[in-house]
Amino acid sequence: MVGNESPRVLMLGRPGCHLCDDARIIIERVCADLGVGWEERSIVGDAELEGRYSDQIPVIFVDGEQHDYWWVDENRLRKALS
Secondary structure, eight states: TTTTSSOOOOEEEOOOOOOHHHHHHHHHHHHHHHHOOOEEEOOTHHHHHHHHHTOSSSEEEETTTTESSSOOHHHHHHHHOO
């Protein structure tokens, strides 16, 4: 997170998810380059999140709106955050 601001990017995933590992690398790079905060949360143990997103992880939100799932397009994420 940057300063006291809420993170602009949220990634929902689960441990052991190789797509989550790939997405995390891109999100970390883009957010670091742009000085934007991000957060990662596991859907494991949250029945609502598991029911809603288990087939789509990782799910990426930007400013509270669903942005991507399964894969993160680096250019598209940069544009959304600019």
